[in-house]
Amino acid sequence: MKTRKLFLACACALFALAAQAQTQVIAHRGFWKAEGSAQNSITALKKAAEAQVYGSEFDVQLTKDGIVVVNHDDTIGGYTIAETDYATLKDLKLKNGETLPTLEDYLKAGKQLPDIQLILEIKPHKTEAQENRISADCVKMVKEMGMEKQVEYISFSMHVCEQLVKLTPGSEIAYLKSDIAPKDIKAKGMTGIDYYYKVFDKHPEWVKEAHDLGMKVNAWTVDETADMQKLIDLKVDYLTTDQPLEAKELVK
Structure with a gap:
């Protein structure tokens, strides 16, 4: 009986380790290719949750009067977001007919979907x-809504990443620009690298280096099956992709 219990305990431990090591999928700008969806829309977030992927990535920009809105580009509808008051932007439509969401709108929707991580990208300003x-x-709003564990942060701006380390040191924070070795990112207090997938052709050793430092590795934006498989074989932690269903099937 003791031997059986020991065997079961070992099997469970091995299963847990295998699950932990499995590459997971992040929907790039949400699952925007789903019917009725659009990039960075709340529908895209909901569709990503329905697809049961690990996370849904989205981008934020600051309006002239200090409202954080969800949009990839720094312009929308012919307006430069940073030079325009929110009142002028608030009724502009996304491609699926939704109005431009604020970060508050997005977080409220995300809070109703606790099984998906929100990957919040702060755009350089x-x-x-x-x-x-x-x-x-962003940090203040996430904390006020009690979503510190559900929201992870990424940015191409090193300054933004450094600010995030100071503001929310317990959060997952990753750098996007793909030009710095993991040990240097670790030294700045960040928890991961989130790099363009082709960088790992040149620096495959960065995956193991990051893991040895206790860091997570994400690769973006990976849409071809062969590229996905190569990165899965490298044991990256996450694939950010516009093809979440295909990626999810592959990592199985």
Whole structure:
């Protein structure tokens, strides 16, 4: 009986380790290719949750009057977001007919979907003052809504990442620009690298280096099956993709 219990305990432990090591899928700008969806829409978030992937990535920008809105580009409807008040932007439509969501809208929707991680990308802004404000506002809103464990942060701006480390040191924070070795990112207090997938052709050793440092590795934006498989074989932790269903099937 004792031998059987020991065997079962070992099997469970091995299963847990295998599950932990499995590459997981993040829907890039949400599952925007689903019917009725659009990039960075709340529908895209909901569709990603329905697809039962690990996370849904989205982008935020700061309006002229300090409202954080969800949009990839720094322009929408012919307006530059950073130079335009929210009142002018609030009724603009996404491709699926939804109005431009604010971060508050997005987080409220995400809070109703606790099984999916929200991968919040803060876009680089023209000034450090703008980056300081949007970083602080995002962290404040996430904390006020009690979503610190559900929200992870990424940015191409090193300044933004450094601010996030100061503002929310317990959060998952990853750098996107793909130009710095993991040990240097670790030294800055970040928890992961989130790099363009082709960088790992040149630096496959960065995956193991990051893992040895206790860091997570994400690769973006991986849409071809052969590229997905190569990265799965490298044991990256996450694939960010516009093809979440295909990626999810492959990692099985």
